[in-house]
């Protein structure tokens with residue numbers, strides 16, 4: 001289609017968008033496993049100038065020491081990295097002697113993790129699986145520990161999160177430990193906002209684009225929904241992307257973890273005081289089966 005006509009039509013769609021539709025109407029998350037997006041987000045995971053997709057190496061090192069201790073890891077421990085991304089944690093744990101299974105549905109990230117395991121000479125200790133973690137079906141009592149880091153649990157609908165926690169509990173040995181990192185509900189921005197920016201290329205597109213963003217806070221559900229329109233300026237085409245973030249109080253997530261099969265749950269606000277640039281935004285929980 002003629003780019004100008006396409007732009008005109010797409011701005012009309014933006015004008016007619018739903019004002020503040022119910023969260024259940026949205027697709028919930030970024031297109032992590034979309035072919036082009038998955039390649040672009042992989043670059044963000046590996047970009048050491050920011051920690052937006054994965055934390056930078058120096059911060060990961062600090063977390064690894066903490067996790068090693070809190071999860072009582074040991075040489076040959078069997079570790080489950082749920083939403084492992086490009087395997088940046090998994091491979092470091094493998095280098096410390098763990099046997100690791102990492103699962104993620106971003107094909108580009110999984111391919112990267114497999115290559116990294118080879119180049120770091122830990123391929124025999126690592127298995128990376130491209131799979132949607134909402135369809136986990138692992139044997140029971142297999143892992144000594146599991147990690148689910150950097151807020152991914154918040155992106156799932158509450159019921160999906162409950163099921164995922166149950167699946168992880170099932171996969172752990174008795175006494176096995178899980179560490180999850182979710183947003184600190186008290187620190188989350190609870191206002192509505194809008195923004196825009198342009199770029200020649202980046203996370204949202206490989207071509208010049210206009211990004212229009214809106215954020216809604218839903219007090220009853222204690223969740224936010226962000227809606228992005230990506231307008232491709234050369235073709236006039238447009239993408240609509242949503243990102244939902246469910247937040248949990250300490251009591252709420254503790255109950256969910258107990259209902260999933262964990263006997264004890266310990267909360268660590270602000271990453272237990274570790275020097276991470278955004279530590280105060282996070283709550284970390286270590287639960288024991």
Ligand SMILES: C[S@@+](CC[C@H](N)C(=O)[O-])C[C@H]1O[C@@H](n2cnc3c(N)ncnc32)[C@H](O)[C@@H]1O
Pocket residue numbers: 029032033053054055082083084085086088089103104105106109131132133134148149150151152
């Ligand atoms: C913020 S990144 C964190 C990656 C990794 N844990 C880290 O900290 O480096 C979230 C990851 O979750 C993955 N992900 C999101 N939804 C998923 C799903 N339903 N199944 C599997 N992986 C998923 C994404 O592909 C992405 O790699």
